[in-house]
Amino acid sequence: MELMIFFLIITAGTLITFFIDDISRKLTGYAAFLTILTGIVYYASIPMGTVWQMHLLGFDLKWMRSPAGDFFAWIVLGLGLLSLMYAIKYMEGKARLGYFYAAFLVSLGAMTGVTISRDIVSLFIFWEIMTWSSFLLAIYKAYYGVETKGIKYILFSSMGAYAMLTAIVFIVHYYHTTDLNTLWQAGAFGFSRHWFIPAFMLFGFAVKAAVMPFHVWAPGVYTRTPMAYTSVFSGAMSKMGIFGMLLIVAGLSRLDIGWIRFILGWAGGITAALATLQAVRQNDAKDLLAYSSIAQLGYIVTALSTGTRMGLMAALYLAVLHAAFKGALFLVAGAVEKQAGTTDFREVSGLIVRMPWTFFTALISVIALAGVPPLGGFVGKWLVYESLITETHSYFLVIVIFFASTAAFLYAYRFLFGLFLGQQEHNTEDVHEASWWMLVPMLVLSLVSILTGVFPGLVFKPAAKALSDLHLPSDGWQMSILHNAWNNGVDTITVGSTIVILFLLTAAFITLKGRKNTRRTGTKDISTSGEIPQPDDNLNFQSGFFQPFERAIGKPYRWSMDRIWTDIGTSLAAFFRFLRKIYTGNAQTYVFYVIVFLIILLLFRKQIF
């Protein structure tokens, strides 16, 4: 019953939020924020293991608060709370707030629903509510181009949904149950029994996790949704795909894992590599982050596909970290968009002096994204590499992953350089720091990146609980010492403290030495081989920033999955046009077919009957 009450709270809050918008537009954001806050407080009070069952239309629906679902539920609720807090000021003065916040709350509730579902029918129902509500948000800004992007999203989501539905039909047909526990025990998700069941389910989940080649909806939708929701979209909703895949992996036998390793592993690796390459050449912060999200999900999928102790932990760890740093980065992009009007690198630059706190968040999150020690991202990257090298011995896959994460330095730098560094031009002079309602969520998220770098055990503990809940390997995780299968490791406290101490010493030296004679100059006072830059000279280097790299890569930049899908669409359209010549829609043609059929029957009746 408690679980039902949770959804009632969210539903009631959604309705209140929706209608309060007509009374006072200022209150809408606070109402949504309070709703989710109440929901979180109530959710936390539900005892672990609480079950709620219902018989509906011949299906047994079963919800349960379990450690595995809980892990993902907290990603959703935590990021949701912070994003809603951010949205209060971010969405200020925008149109249709009731619509926005209601859809926001519904999608948060639906995602929580996905995590507590213990049978595939309620999983599917929540999944569809989630897709639908996020679609509403994706088309919130109804300007040119949004419709096609939104349709692409809903089209791919429905393809995934139909695939899942087909799998569910087959599951009910073969196993006469929808309960996840029973299905795991029956080995229903193994490839050796009925391969299409896991294949169709995985397809559905892969669409949500934006795995290549089903990622094409993601860049358009991530950039056109209001940034307050994009951080949830990319940080939490894509994790639902990961959660689904985890459910499949949990039901696999030793024999089956080989297939998953190969298919999902390489799908993730190629996704990571190609999406990274795309992210490198974007000229807009939002596009860059969108492609980077796809790439990061690629690592998670690869890590998950190993099905080993470290690989699974890497997937869950990166799921949290990605929610933290990518959530923060989308919020940063939103803050810049609100304060400076655009996130195009060619139009804004040098915001570090205007928005120092936003820059700080961006810096921390980008370092975590790049996986540089001592921040949290490093632990995730380390686990992925070590699990691929020492556990599954996928030596070539690890190179692909490594290529992707080295190339990620390029776009990571570009993001910081494009928005915050570079020349401080006149057009950004009246830009101010974002409101504290927006800064606090961003700073909290960067705190997650910092803390997990030194104490990865903060994530290991709940993640290990989640894994053992699914009967997956989960033993031997410590607070701050990492070990791989060959028993070599890293001590994150030593690493963190060494770097911090060295940093403080060196920074003190360079600041104190000759402090009186050190002065700061503007970005126009630079060495330009004797030519003095005038205040109005634009010295920004932003267009084609990584052009030499693009030339070096060459061919992959000409590949386009979008084009392939368009080609498939065009050929299907041609095929249907051809069919239309047979099914003309004209009654006379059909009468003609009937007569021809009867004549054939009459002529050949001896041969047929």
Added chain:
Amino acid sequence: MENWLYELTGFVLTILLAFTVGMFYGGLRRKVIARAQNRIGPPVYQNFLDLLKLQGKTTNIHHGVMSHLAPVWVIVAATASLLFIPVLHGGLWFPNLTFKGDLIFLLYLMVFGSLGMALGVGESGNPNGAIGVSRGLSLMVGYEIPFVLSLVAVMLQFHTTSLTDLMHYQQLTGHWIALENPFAFLSALFAVLGMFHYSPFDIIGAPAELASGPMSEFGGKYLGSLMTGGSIFAFVKLVLITDIFLGGAGHPELYTGLAGVLIGLGELILKTFLLYMIPVSIGIVMPRFRTEQAVRFFWKWPLAFGITGIIWGLYHQINF
């Protein structure tokens, strides 16, 4: 308390050693290049004089916080990775933090400095600096691939990701990993060419094109500190390769005490010097690549050697 003091002494001595050797290597390089061009060249200790001059400058200019902190990242990355790398074979030199981090970690720690410096360069707003950063990062994607291939080859061959284990194996058997897996070594050597940014890979600083690129906005104490960090980092890279492939240095089973340390250091300096002369001497005779040529270079033969190294490693696995 004594233990703490011992460790601190170890840190300081290691950093001093790396600094001195690195600075002398820089001077030697200038001397070698001069002699190859039939000049007399500056004295070997010229880098120390330069450093003194730079640190003694009366005015220093920066362009903001990140630009102010740029040399800090470089020094932190260099010294931190130095502390995680064993300088000599077990017992001869301070262990520092060698048991606290493995190779993959080192790989990531080592990029820390250039990324931090790139941020500082970015804040200065100098377009030449930004172009240099763009080139540097692209080049990094280039040479890291063969480097990682060679490391993975070694890791899978010896079933360890720990640098101390690899050194231990070489010390026990006396076999250099460079000979146990020659292809991995070759691929790592190519990567070293890229890491040092000497010709033909000197696209980052490229004096004639970019007016020394990322360095152009740093002067006085900032340039001096960058030089310090760079010298330590040069030593770090050389010691890393020596430790992995060239058997490390020192013979704790034959010589112990001060003699052992001196012999070990002598061996280390000989090996690293010879290794260092490879990028230097290639740099003397080669003209500069274009950026895309430089990046692509690493994805041709070095990549092929790296993959061969992995396959070689798979067929010559050693459990010790």
